[in-house]
Structures are given as C-alpha cells and as structure tokens.
Amino acid sequence: MHNANPVDTPMDKSCVLSKKLYPKTEEEKKCMTKIPYASAVGSLMYAMMRTRPDLCFAVGMVSRYQNNPEPNHWVAVKRILKYLKGTSDLALCYHGESLRLVGYSDADGSRDRDERKSTLGYAFYWEALRCYHLVQQEVALHLFVYHGSRIYCLYISSPRSYLVKEIR
Structure with missing residues (x-):
C-alpha cells in the first residue's frame, strides 16, 4: 500500500459486496488465508471510532465479511486504505460561537x-x-x-x- 494511488472516496459507488462472493476454488481459499483481512478491518474500525467518522459506512460494509472474505472484499478494504492515504493531511477546522x-x-x-x-x-x-x-x-x-x-x-x-x- 506504500506505493498505492490515493482515491477520493472510501467506497466506490458501484462496489457490491455479498456473502455469495466467497472463495470458490482451493487456490482462492489458500490465497485469502495469507491476507490479513480481519486485522486490517479491525484497524480501520479503531480509526473509524476514534478519529474518522467518514469511514463508518465503508468499514461497516467490509466488516460483515470477516468470516469468509473473498478477493473482492479485500479490494474494498484496500480502497479504504488508499482513501486514508490520500486524506491523512486533511482536517476539519470549525469556527463559531453558537452552542447548537x-x-x-x-x-x-x-x-x-x-x-x-x-x-x-x-x-x-x-x-x-x-x-x-x-x-x-x-x-x-x-x-x-x-x-x-x-x-x-x-x-x-x-x-x-x-x-x-x-x-x-
């Protein structure tokens, strides 16, 4: 992910994830066991809860598939990481005196x-x-x-x- 290109949104609007997209071949299953899917999603959840509410929807979607992730699910997680890479130097600054x-x-x-x-x-x-x-x-x-x-x-x-x- 170090050389990945940043993206503007944490989830592509055309991205459709489903439980039906499970690893079908033995090769896919073996490949997915080497990917730190649950660890990455857990780290994203921590960031979402502490400092990044903009990740709520995307992280909520990918977290549903931790039991049996498929390569497309991993692509969605990597997109969130690319989004974080591109927005790491952005901050929200609020000014005002109203209590509302x-x-x-x-x-x-x-x-x-x-x-x-x-x-x-x-x-x-x-x-x-x-x-x-x-x-x-x-x-x-x-x-x-x-x-x-x-x-x-x-x-x-x-x-x-x-x-x-x-x-x-």
Missing part, C-alpha cells in the same frame, strides 16, 4: 444484497464536534418501506432527546 446540536441522517435503500435490508445511520454534532453516531442495518425493513422517512425520524429522535437533556 445538529443531527444528520441517511439510509442507503437496501444496498445489502444478502439480507435485503437498508443500512441506516445518523450522527449528532455539538459545537461542531461529533458527540454521537450510529450505523446499523434496519431490523424492520417493512416499516421502513411502507412509512419511509417518518419511521426514520422516530428512529433518530430518541438519541436526540437524550443528548438535548445532557447538554442542558
């Missing part, structure tokens, strides 16, 4: 090909510092499909209420 809580949320619309569930995520910022975030697969997909963003707004309102009480 801001929340953002998003859903990917069933990108998970194995479970056919949406991945939901939200993040709350106080004083421009991330104070709470979550990324997870939707448990009740039928609620999300039929009720759309109303259910999702209820989904994120609970941690928002908690954070408002804590800040006051």
